[in-house]
Amino acid sequence: MQATARAHTNIALIKYWGKRDEELFLPTNSNLSITLDRFFTTTSVVFDRTLTSDQFFLNGKLASGEETAKIARLLDIIRKMGGKDIYAKVDSDNQVPTAAGFASSASGFAALAAAATKAIGLDVDEKTLSIIARQGSGSACRSIYGGYVEWQKGEKEDGSDCYAKQILEEDAWDLSILSVLLESKQKKVLSREGMKRTVDTSVFYDGWLKTVEQDLQVAKAAIADRDFIRLGEVLEKNALKMHATTLGADPPFMYWQSATFDVMYEVQALREAGIHAYFTIDAGPNVKVICRPEDEQAVKEAMLKIPTVQDVFICHPGPGITYITE
Ligand code: ADP
Ligand code: DP6
DSSP, rough: OOEEEEEEEEEEEEOOOOEEEEETTEEOOOOEEEEEEEEEEEEEEEEEETTTEEEETTTEEEEHHHHHHHHHHHHHHHHHHOOOOEEEEEEEEEEOOOTTTOOOHHHHHHHHHHHOOOOOOOOOOOOHHHHHHHHGGGGGGGSSSEEEEEEEEEEOOTTTTTEEEEEEOTTSSSSSEEEEEEESSSSOOOOOHHHHHHHHTTTTTHHHHHHHHHHHHHHHHHHHHTOOOHHHHHHHHHHHHHHHHHHHHSOOOOOHHHHHHHHHHHHHHHTTTTEEEEEOOOOOOOEEEEOOOGGGGHHHHHHTSSTTTTEEEEEOBOOOEEOOOO
């Protein structure tokens, strides 16, 4: 009863920002991401009758009780589906900076869902896997697939129509996604907490809900037409709108730091100089810059000249879940 699976992180171009059901991780809006080739999680799960509780090792170290509780919650769902009441030992390795706004939770829960279902003997399709991964962390439901992925919010209360789908394969359109790592010190408001506070209190949340569906349609059409500029414009606007909602929350909060602005201004300067680059930002200060592959080196060099930039990782569209056999 053992299996190993690998899942890659993803970056949202149209954001998941708000839940309509917190237990089931049902989002208020459909959203869209690209799975990244460079950052991934590899997770091994062994169900073992001799264990008296779940054990979770993250990057070789025994994880905290809080982190173990999060994965145990997902394992409970899988144990129930598999009809087996056995604890598991989970070993997970993140080839991505953990909790640095690089979506380690997305690849982490997608890899866990895949490895644990296989280890317990369930034969699940990708749709079911996406529904399971969603209940570990919403954005994880997109990491089941490679390339360009849409997470459809669904309508049903039980979440059975709320899962992700690939809309374009990873090798169908190459783009460069530069993950810009900044010097950051401030403690962050976790995405889970931030989106809840925004839904509950932000005076700007209505504006988000009124326009996000239109943004998604524009992004999907741009992807279908391989129209980079149209996609870039809408993804940047969508990220700015998401962050604007945090300013209208009570108490208000903001994910950006001064280094975040440095990168945003540099992206604008690049565009003024004729290089088409666009930025997006998740629930943290780090920025991802999206450009055409022929411009990636010039964009990377420009980013590295900013004193507050620590490092730049160039990513491209990457694959979905893979199972690893030893
Ligand atoms: P990030 O931006 O890296 O996703 P989050 O704060 O959203 O940051 O999520 C980090 C949390 O995700 C960790 O505290 C841990 O609970 C969970 N996580 C990270 N890596 C894994 C993993 N490989 N397997 C399971 N859970 C993970
Ligand atoms: C800003 O998937 O981390 O990155 O479902 O509560 O685990 P939970 O939240 P999470 O939120 C991601 C928010 C985001 C936007 C996105 O990835 O779409």
